[in-house]
Amino acid sequence: MSKRKNYLIIAIAIVLLAAGLIMVKGLQDPSAFLNVLSYVLVGLGCILFGRGMGQTVSARVLQQYPETERKMQIERFDERNIVIRHAAKSKAYDVMIYLFGALIIAFGLMEVGIAVILLLLAAYLFVLATALYYKSKYEQEM
Amino acid sequence: MKNRLEALRKARGLNQEELADALGVSRQTIGSLENGRYNPSILLAFKIADFFDLTIEEIFIYEEESK
Numbered sequence: 290m291s292k293r294k295n296y297l298i299i300a301i302a303i304v305l306l307a308a309g310l311i312m313v314k315g316l317q318d319p320s321a322f323l324n325v326l327s328y329v330l331v332g333l334g335c336i337l338f339g340r341g342m343g344q345t346v347s348a349r350v351l352q353q354y355p356e357t358e359r360k361m362q363i364e365r366f367d368e369r370n371i372v373i374r375h376a377a378k379s380k381a382y383d384v385m386i387y388l389f390g391a392l393i394i395a396f397g398l399m400e401v402g403i404a405v406i407l408l409l410l411a412a413y414l415f416v417l418a419t420a421l422y423y424k425s426k427y428e429q430e431m
Numbered sequence: 432m433k434n435r436l437e438a439l440r441k442a443r444g445l446n447q448e449e450l451a452d453a454l455g456v457s458r459q460t461i462g463s464l465e466n467g468r469y470n471p472s473i474l475l476a477f478k479i480a481d482f483f484d485l486t487i488e489e490i491f492i493y494e495e496e497s498k
Contacts, residue, residue, distance in 0.1 A: 363451075368461040368472050 295340065298341035320374030382420070389413040433492040437465040439483050454478055 309330030314324060351358040364370060393413065395405050440450050440461075445463045454461075458477065461470035471479065471491075480487045 363455055364457055365462055367457040368475055369463060369469050370457060372469075 292345070295341050295345045295348070298337050299345070300335035302334045302341055304334075305330050306338060309334055382416075385416070387411075389416070432470050433467060433493075433494060434464065435490055437478065439485075440465075444481075450482075453482060468477065475496070 309332075312319070312323065312327035313331065318329070319327070338368070348358050351361070389409070393406060393409050396409060432479075440447070443450075444472065445453075447458045451458045451461045454475070455478075464471060476491060478488045480490055483490065
């Protein structure tokens with residue numbers, strides 16, 4: 290990831306963190322939505338800040354050890370490692386499809402409410418639609 | 432798919448790490464190729480052939496897989 294992208298992520302993280310903290314401290318009697326939103330912003334800010342700082346620091350350290358950086362690049366772009374990563378993702382996708390199905394049925398039997406089931410169903414269908422979209426895309430490209 | 436990678440590498444006096452370094456792949460990939468657990472992409476096969484100054488057919492032996 291480029292330096293500029295890392296700095297952009299850190300900047301966005303600081304803005305989100307600041308906005309979240311201002312909302313947590315500043316809002317008098319916030320609605321339930323704003324209350325949740327403020328904590329979501331703080332959480333998102335923390336995640337992005339950690340990621341951005343981690344990437345920046347590791348890039349700086351690796352600059353001093355070019356041999357280690359080269360080895361890490363080889364490990365990352367090694368074709369067998371890529372094949373393994375893709376195969377693992379593919380298996381995880383297969384498991385997720387069954388898990389989603391089981392969860393929808395379980396939630397239905399537990400009578401948790403139609404909104405939850407519909408949201409889960411929408412997520413399930415979105416995942417399937419994404420898989421179909423990329424299948425058709427790659428069929429045209431390859 | 433069988434191959435002569437291990438024999439060729441040893442004939443050159445290289446260890447797996449050195450060959451991996453020269454080809455820009457991990458040591459584990461060389462190990463897997465030598466054991467026949469992993470078949471390389473056509474690009475890597477060309478790289479290997481180029482490295483040893485041989486053709487792909489001289490390194491990799493195609494065998495019809497038993498069904």
